[in-house]
Amino acid sequence: MNSKFDIVIIGGGNAGFGVSAVVSEAGKSIAFIEERDFGGTCPNRGCTPKKVLVAAAHSLHEIELAHTHGIDVGKPKLNWEKLIDRKDDMIGFIPDAMKGVAEKRGSVFRGHARFTGPNTVEVDGTLIEGENIVIATGSKPRPLNIPGAGLMITSDEVLSEKQQPDEVVFVGGGVIAMEFSHVYARAGTKVTILEAMPQLLPRMDEDAVAAIRAETERLGVTIKTDVNVREISTSGGRLKVAYSHDGGDHQVIADRVVNGAGRVANVDTLNLDAANISHDGVRIEVDEHLRSVSNPSVWVAGDALVNSAQLSPLATYEGRLVAHNIIHGPEKTPDYEATPSAVYTVPALSTVGLTEKQATEMGLDVAVTTNDMTGWFSGKSYSETVAWSKVLVDRKTDRVVSAHLVGHHGEDLIHLFSLAMKHAIPASDLKDTPMAFPTFASDVKNLF
Numbered sequence: 001m002n003s004k005f006d007i008v009i010i011g012g013g014n015a016g017f018g019v020s021a022v023v024s025e026a027g028k029s030i031a032f033i034e035e036r037d038f039g040g041t042c043p044n045r046g047c048t049p050k051k052v053l054v055a056a057a058h059s060l061h062e063i064e065l066a067h068t069h070g071i072d073v074g075k076p077k078l079n080w081e082k083l084i085d086r087k088d089d090m091i092g093f094i095p096d097a098m099k100g101v102a103e104k105r106g107s108v109f110r111g112h113a114r115f116t117g118p119n120t121v122e123v124d125g126t127l128i129e130g131e132n133i134v135i136a137t138g139s140k141p142r143p144l145n146i147p148g149a150g151l152m153i154t155s156d157e158v159l160s161e162k163q164q165p166d167e168v169v170f171v172g173g174g175v176i177a178m179e180f181s182h183v184y185a186r187a188g189t190k191v192t193i194l195e196a197m198p199q200l201l202p203r204m205d206e207d208a209v210a211a212i213r214a215e216t217e218r219l220g221v222t223i224k225t226d227v228n229v230r231e232i233s234t235s236g237g238r239l240k241v242a243y244s245h246d247g248g249d250h251q252v253i254a255d256r257v258v259n260g261a262g263r264v265a266n267v268d269t270l271n272l273d274a275a276n277i278s279h280d281g282v283r284i285e286v287d288e289h290l291r292s293v294s295n296p297s298v299w300v301a302g303d304a305l306v307n308s309a310q311l312s313p314l315a316t317y318e319g320r321l322v323a324h325n326i327i328h329g330p331e332k333t334p335d336y337e338a339t340p341s342a343v344y345t346v347p348a349l350s351t352v353g354l355t356e357k358q359a360t361e362m363g364l365d366v367a368v369t370t371n372d373m374t375g376w377f378s379g380k381s382y383s384e385t386v387a388w389s390k391v392l393v394d395r396k397t398d399r400v401v402s403a404h405l406v407g408h409h410g411e412d413l414i415h416l417f418s419l420a421m422k423h424a425i426p427a428s429d430l431k432d433t434p435m436a437f438p439t440f441a442s443d444v445k446n447l448f
């Protein structure tokens with residue numbers, strides 16, 4: 001097999017496939033290296049399987065609300081094993097299908113890649129040379145320096161273990177903890193979230209987080225912020241989490257403790273020094289074109305890049321951008337300003353743009369409008385338990401600065417705000433655009 005290629009891609013996830021789509025179209029030769037499942041985290045261990053569990057939580061939520069529509073139903077019982085089987089059935093074909101795509105685009109190598117020189121990597125004894133090499137190796141759970149940290153499971157096990165735990169503790173109150181808490185709590189698992197920072201989801205708008213926190217507590221989830229998790233140990237066949245909070249020492253017993261403390265770039269085993277790639281062990285230093293500052297043959301995209309949010313559409317976007325820059329020269333720089341995202345609690349917290357605090361710190365003159373839509377016709381029809389919005393509009397430019405939505409189909413509505421921001425559609429034009437009625441989208445004009 002030819003071991004010299006135009007482009008070597010390390011990692012077959014969203015970022016790697018983003019690169020391969022563009023460079024294969026341009027007729028370049030590709031070595032595509034993957035050590036685990038083609039498709040990577042999002043379709044195999046992330047977004048897609050997670051959404052199957054979230055869909056079950058939606059169903060349980062609807063059943064909870066059925067009585068408001070005059071429908072009598074008994075207490076539902078989720079069969080966790082069947083849910084995991086359903087998830088496995090839905091995604092099982094993905095690695096082979098994606099491997100097939102990879103094979104159409106280039107030469108596939110299976111195994112762990114590590115650099116041996118500025119333009120070479122080694123995979124299981126095979127040396128592969130690339131004019132350009134793209135690091136698209138994704139992320140992995142943050143290793144925690146807590147005694148007993150090895151007793152924790154990760155989102156991988158949450159998505160694959162067939163036995164539903166009675167009690168779960170999440171160390172960290174970020175996206176993973178919030179999404180799985182809503183599934184577990186509705187399925188009857190007792191959940192505790194221990195977050196180190198004063199706020200759950202620390203990067204998100206504090207009022208939006210307060211709204212989803214209240215809904216999460218309504219489900220019975222125990223949430224502690226400003227917590228120092230001190231130790232995890234075994235206790236009578238179960239797990240004990242010792243933590244400090246509010247000046248006191250506490251403990252909670254659970255069947256499973258989940259690492260929900262963030263994910264770090266997966267680059268520490270790549271032997272970066274052999275390729276003269278400037279890094280600090282986690283962060284590879286790149287320029288505005290996502291190219292290594294010390295080795296111009298090396299590029300970084302997706303979760304392996306520390307500069308941007310760990311989101312699958314961004315991984316694909318960065319991969320495609322890197323491919324463009326390899327083919328046409330370093331022309332493009334990423335623009336993250338109007339990136340929408342959602343936390344798939346039930347209902348979701350959806351957001352695009354700055355938090356109110358960030359806008360204030362930047363000295364922007366913004367009109368801030370918040371709404372509780374539970375009393376609106378749309379919110380009432382669907383008996384929404386939480387329906388909340390905050391929209392920021394720049395008073396001088398009439399441009400949407402950000403939107404934060406909890407419930408009210410925000411995970412879809414957020415894209416209207418994102419499009420308006422990206423394509424500089426004035427906020428007043430967005431307000432004046434007729435939308436099908438009665439829909440949640442038709443409420444957009446009343447949100448700001």
Ligand SMILES: Cc1cc2nc3c(=O)[nH]c(=O)nc-3n(C[C@H](O)[C@H](O)[C@H](O)COP(=O)(O)OP(=O)(O)OC[C@H]3O[C@@H](n4cnc5c(N)ncnc54)[C@H](O)[C@@H]3O)c2cc1C
Pocket residue numbers: 010011012013014015016033034035036037038039040041042043045046047048050111112113114136137138139155176266269270301302303304310311312313315344
């Ligand atoms: C539980 C969970 C839920 C998520 N939900 C969402 C969501 O709803 N929406 C969203 O936008 N994002 C979500 N994400 C984030 C999303 O999955 C990532 O942002 C995305 O998968 C990153 O793509 P990537 O290509 O950078 O990395 P990955 O998809 O992780 O791909 C990297 C690949 O590189 C391979 N690899 C690593 N090192 C080597 C090596 N040395 N040699 C060979 N191969 C190697 C790995 O095996 C892996 O397949 C979620 C993540 C998790 C964990």
Ligand SMILES: NC(=O)c1ccc[n+]([C@@H]2O[C@H](COP(=O)([O-])OP(=O)(O)OC[C@H]3O[C@@H](n4cnc5c(N)ncnc54)[C@H](O)[C@@H]3O)[C@@H](O)[C@H]2O)c1
Pocket residue numbers: 144171172173174175176177179194195196197200201202227229259260261262263309310311341342343344
């Ligand atoms: N819907 C989505 O788009 C989605 C879903 C799941 C995951 N993801 C991505 O995956 C990444 C990882 O998710 P995550 O939830 O693990 O990370 P996160 O960054 O969202 O949250 C991690 C949380 O853990 C806290 N923390 C860190 N160390 C701690 C400690 N020792 N004790 C207690 N708390 C601690 C942090 O303050 C933070 O709030 C996210 O960055 C996210 O972008 C996205």
